[in-house]
Amino acid sequence: MTEVAGVRLREMTGDDVPAVMTLERTLFPLDAWSEDMLRAELAEPARYYLVAESGDALVGYAGLWSGPPEGDVQTIAVAEQVWGRGVGGALLTELLLQAERRGVTHMFLEVRSDNPRAQRLYERFGFVQVGVRRGYYKGADAFVMRRVAGEGSHE
Numbered sequence: 163m164t165e166v167a168g169v170r171l172r173e174m175t176g177d178d179v180p181a182v183m184t185l186e187r188t189l190f191p192l193d194a195w196s197e198d199m200l201r202a203e204l205a206e207p208a209r210y211y212l213v214a215e216s217g218d219a220l221v222g223y224a225g226l227w228s229g230p231p232e233g234d235v236q237t238i239a240v241a242e243q244v245w246g247r248g249v250g251g252a253l254l255t256e257l258l259l260q261a262e263r264r265g266v267t268h269m270f271l272e273v274r275s276d277n278p279r280a281q282r283l284y285e286r287f288g289f290v291q292v293g294v295r296r297g298y299y300k301g302a303d304a305f306v307m308r309r310v311a312g313e314g315s316h317e
């Protein structure tokens with residue numbers, strides 16, 4: 163367990179799924195995952211999911227797929243009440259550390275073209291846009307971003 167930005171980070175378990183789904187439906191109203199999708203992700207060995215807790219409350223989560231040398235940020239989300247306090251950055255830092263431990267050198271992600279807040283977070287961590295997937299999301303394109311270990315900025 164890691165304590166950073168006033169929250170505790172630990173691996174997600176099946177017991178966290180109801181609280182994660184509540185956040186998921188609030189934060190991704192247009193394209194929320196289903197509970198079955200999340201449980202299937204947790205069961206996959208190539209995945210690693212984290213939660214952030216403040217007191218008893220689950221305030222964020224993030225997920226990694228790793229297939230060294232490539233990895234993917236599957237998701238990252240923080241409860242709106244605590245945005246701007248570094249929780250997203252803490253989750254991403256831990257995800258990148260876990261990816262590095264698994265031998266990932268090239269991290270990828272997709273982000274909605276109309277989500278500048280998330281794009282800024284990723285850019286701060288050295289992700290750069292490498293492509294666009296037209297109509298990937300409901301009502302928006304996806305920007306494909308990549309971060310190569312040893313290149314760009316670090317936090």
Ligand SMILES: CC(C)(COP(=O)(O)OP(=O)(O)OC[C@H]1O[C@@H](n2cnc3c(N)ncnc32)[C@H](O)[C@@H]1OP(=O)(O)O)[C@@H](O)C(=O)NCCC(=O)NCCS
Pocket residue numbers: 189190237238239240241244245246247248249250251252272273274277279280282283286
């Ligand atoms: C995108 C998201 C994960 C960011 O989470 P967050 O916890 O707000 O992220 P951080 O606090 O680490 O960073 C956000 C901003 O706060 C600033 N910040 C972080 N800690 C700070 C602190 N202690 N004091 C002041 N500012 C701070 C950061 O510099 C950053 O600034 P920026 O807007 O210029 O980039 C969150 O907004 C979210 O869940 N959005 C909805 C879901 C979503 O879009 N997920 C991404 C899908 S691809």
